Amino acid sequence: MTPIRTVAIVGGVHGNEFSGIYAIRRYQQQPELIQRPSFSVSTLFANPQAHQANKRYLHSDLNRQFKTVDLNNPALANYEQSRAKVINQLLGPKENPKTDFVIDLHNTTSNMGACLIMTQAGPFYNQLAAYVKMVMPEAIISRDEDHFAREDHALLCTLGSYGVIVEVGPQSQSVLRQDVLEQMHEMTKHILDFVELYNTGTLPELPKRTEAYLYLHSIKLPMNEKGERLGMVHKNVQDNDYKAIAPGDPIFTLFDGTEVPYDGDTVVYPTFINEAAYYDNNLAMSLNDKVWIELE
Amino acid sequence: MTPIRTVAIVGGVHGNEFSGIYAIRRYQQQPELIQRPSFSVSTLFANPQAHQANKRYLHSDLNRQFKTVDLNNPALANYEQSRAKVINQLLGPKENPKTDFVIDLHNTTSNMGACLIMTQAGPFYNQLAAYVKMVMPEAIISRDEDHFAREDHALLCTLGSYGVIVEVGPQSQSVLRQDVLEQMHEMTKHILDFVELYNTGTLPELPKRTEAYLYLHSIKLPMNEKGERLGMVHKNVQDNDYKAIAPGDPIFTLFDGTEVPYDGDTVVYPTFINEAAYYDNNLAMSLNDKVWIELE
Numbered sequence A, B: 001m002t003p004i005r006t007v008a009i010v011g012g013v014h015g016n017e018f019s020g021i022y023a024i025r026r027y028q029q030q031p032e033l034i035q036r037p038s039f040s041v042s043t044l045f046a047n048p049q050a051h052q053a054n055k056r057y058l059h060s061d062l063n064r065q066f067k068t069v070d071l072n073n074p075a076l077a078n079y080e081q082s083r084a085k086v087i088n089q090l091l092g093p094k095e096n097p098k099t100d101f102v103i104d105l106h107n108t109t110s111n112m113g114a115c116l117i118m119t120q121a122g123p124f125y126n127q128l129a130a131y132v133k134m135v136m137p138e139a140i141i142s143r144d145e146d147h148f149a150r151e152d153h154a155l156l157c158t159l160g161s162y163g164v165i166v167e168v169g170p171q172s173q174s175v176l177r178q179d180v181l182e183q184m185h186e187m188t189k190h191i192l193d194f195v196e197l198y199n200t201g202t203l204p205e206l207p208k209r210t211e212a213y214l215y216l217h218s219i220k221l222p223m224n225e226k227g228e229r230l231g232m233v234h235k236n237v238q239d240n241d242y243k244a245i246a247p248g249d250p251i252f253t254l255f256d257g258t259e260v261p262y263d264g265d266t267v268v269y270p271t272f273i274n275e276a277a278y279y280d281n282n283l284a285m286s287l288n289d290k291v292w293i294e295l296e
Helices: A018-029 A048-052 A079-091 A123-135 A178-199 A276-281 B018-029 B048-052 B079-091 B123-135 B178-199 B276-281
Strands: A006-011 A040-045 A101-107 A113-118 A140-143 A162-169 A209-220 A231-233 A250-254 A259-261 A269-271 A283-294 B006-011 B040-045 B101-107 B113-118 B140-143 B162-169 B209-220 B231-233 B250-254 B259-261 B269-271 B283-294
Touching: A006 A018, A006 A178, A018 A040, A018 A101, A018 A178, A040 A079, A048 A079, A101 A178, A113 A123, A113 A178, A123 A140, A123 A162, A123 A178, A123 A209, A123 A283, A140 A283, A162 A178, A178 B231, A209 A269, A231 B178, A276 A283, B006 B018, B006 B178, B018 B040, B018 B101, B018 B178, B040 B079, B048 B079, B101 B178, B113 B123, B113 B178, B123 B140, B123 B162, B123 B178, B123 B209, B123 B283, B140 B283, B162 B178, B209 B269, B276 B283
Parallel strands: A006 A040, A006 A101, A101 A162, A113 A140, A140 A209, B006 B040, B006 B101, B101 B162, B113 B140, B140 B209
Antiparallel strands: A113 A162, A209 A283, A231 A250, A250 A259, A269 A283, B113 B162, B209 B283, B231 B250, B250 B259, B269 B283
């Protein structure tokens, strides 16, 4: 086991997700909140220009710019593509990063509570998930990990040798809620505590099985051939992130009142239901399988 | 009593408040939903460019551009100031409007339910409030009326001889929720039904007293002398629109954890708590008195 020696906590990758921005600000004023003896920790405000404009991004989504091939492509030159290259210098480079572990703080408008999103697989992540769920039972563990090699992952947190997203909601874009900020602080604290225990070989006995959600795919809102929306997320589904949807359950309501049933073959568990930021792409929600993370 | 002969229903004054935009779209496809025998009704999508940009506005808040003096000032020429002049031609002119009654559809990120905001006083409004509250008991009646002569009112709905805002929440900016859209449809239907009954002298017996909230003033988030925020809305207050705040109750939490008590002298009732759109001005919430609307 290789210890984690350098940790970066990142906020404000999306300029209108306020919790991470204010969390970072507090950590800069009270660094003792995030310091632990066995590693060094830094903070980064990733997209201050987008925050200044009170927008998710200026030119393109910063959290989709971190594929190795894109970071090394000088033709990708808009604001966020440029900012990604600077962040790659600061925390990476992605091929051989100076940062062992990146914790990236995000908000969602969906009713997802405090969610730990892991983008890769492996024993470090499995133990982290087991620890966080043990000390914070209301936490949700989300696995969005198996789709790409790390170099092909576009998320900022994949700049580090290890990386996770702390995703807390519901919170409207451009709003700061105390309850959501406190959940973010709590999950971040537990993650840092875990790293300290991991580094020093003092982890407590962890549960052998931890419930998690494994990302399958996203589904779009009903649209016509011109790309106009014909309906919305069904009110039975709204706010019910992680609640089972069975084949035939109503999932959309068309504007004429027609209910549209879920046409899949198996029970699925939705996340990012009606997330504001995904409207650009007409995404309605992500669908997941419920799985167990097993420790050996 | 002068009957209401022309009604305009307006949506999308703010481009990222989706319910009114989709309500208008439905009314255009199914005009029978809004038609009544005793008046003509039209619909208007007020700020399509801001919706296209997925923003509240492009240059300035459209719903602050309708003072008579501003409508008649050709030097005010940015997009929303120009659009206001066009809408004044369509629904006004404000000095002598062709529209008897304007219903303007809005969303808030605050937990305000379905709220009828009345910007002027008088028997028409008092009967409207009594009727809406009688047929939709969960509706909230808000009086924001006594501060200006109609010509000095900057809100779009003051273009008509009469005007109200239908304000429904909570809904994140740039999201469409079925439950919120249905509340908006319901309140709009009741308002239109009222106008028909009012015109035809067939109103049912109305309650003599109707509970309402009278706007007092807005309060700002705690800030330092540089204008930086020092705290946020206290979690006891968050989502508790219309719930009493007494002198000494915690109202803000500073980022260092300190609780700030409400320093007023009397019990007040908050609305627009932590509304995303008011962050530009660091507004934390509006404070109101609880009052009774009395019918003679």
